[in-house]
Amino acid sequence: MSTVQKRDKLIKQWIKEAAESIELAKEESLKVEEKSARNDLVTNMDKEIEEELTNKIRAEFPEDRICGEEGFGDDLKDLKGTVWFVDPIDGTLNYVLQQENFAVMVGVYEDGVGVQGYIYDVCKDKLYHAIKGMGVYCNGQPVKSPENKSLSAGLVATNSQLMTQDQFAEYRKIAGKSMGVRMLGSAGLEIIELLKGNVIAYMASKLSPWDIAPGKVMIEEVGFKVSQFDGSEVDLLNRNKTIFSTVKAFDEIVTANSK
Template sequence: MSDIQKRDQLIKQWIKETAEMIEEAKEKSLEVEEKSARNDLVTNMDKKIEEVLTDKIRSHFPDDRICGEEGFGDNLEDLKGTVWFIDPIDGTLNFVLQQENFAVMIAVYEEGKGVQGYIYNVTEEKLYHAIKGQGVFCNGQPVSAPDNKSLSDGLMATNSQLMTQDAFSDYRKIAGRSMGVRMLGSAGLEVTELIKGNIMAYVATKLSPWDIAPGKIMLEEFGFKISNFSGEPVDLLKTNQTIFATPSAYNEIVTTNFK
């Protein structure tokens, strides 16, 4: 069994176990804390899941390094070797306030290149995953690449900051080019909307490496474009203003006159 196959089997099993933990937690009182702001929350489950996943990775792959949202991983200064990205609950605000519309996300990169990506929609029990060069799958079934539609022929998604903060007011011109704007509050679930062809672009003002890494692998299987707002490659060692889009939609976005 190759390293990739071994990891694939383990990751799918770990995600199943993680989902069971989350479902059990719904029946209990969550411990909720603020991080940087009142809408930037972390729960005891975010921490517990990341701790469990980190322990499993270190047990099976002791030479690998980990980039995780809640601080159980390593302090990375480069992406050499094998690096895991973990987002234990992507969409924590949704988890706390809605108990739906959130995901568990894991990605594996080797020498800075994406190899395996996983996004599990906990509410719908749908696991999207990709292994580089092998396509994209949902619950084990292959997913066909969506049509390369332009932004003007479809919907786009964004995060609340683009719509509410004056610093990004110019970027609302992008929204004006689309047929409408949607907002789920989970980067991972927005990626699955792109995979399904429900939206043509996802534009977010502040995504962390663990928000980007899994979806980047999947979307690149379909030839989507991923970059920061200036058109440069995203940096998986820091937060990014990020564009995910079909090639046609991406061209519309980057040619928008923001002045």
């Protein structure tokens, strides 16, 4: 079994185990804390799941490094070697307020190149994954490649800040050229919408490496684009204003943006 195959088997198992713990925790009362802002929340489950995933990765792959949201990973200054990106609960606000519409995400990169990406829509029991060069799958079944539609022919997903903050007026105009805007509140679930062809782009004003890395593998696997708003490469050591998009819409968004 290759290293990629070994990781694939383990990641799928670990994600399902994590999801079980997350679902069970709904029955008990969650402990919720604020992080950087009143709507940037973290729960005891975000922390417990990340710690658990981190321990499992370290036990099986002691050479690898880990980049995670809750600080159980390593303090990365570069992407050399094998780096794991872990988002224990993507869409924590939904998890706290809705008890649905959140995801568990894992990505694996080798020397900065995305090799494996996993997004699990826990409540719908849909595990999307991609291995570089092998296509995208949902619950083990190949996902039909989404159409390469233009901005004016599809819907665009965005994040809340892009809707409400003055500095993003330009991007609201770009979104206004599409057929309409949709917002689920989870980067992972927006990426799934893009993979399904339900939207033709996802523009988010602030995404962290663990929000970006797993989906980037999948989106590039279907031949679509991922970049910062200005068209430059995303930086997986920092936060980014990020576009995930069909090729056609990408060119329109980046061109509109550079005017």
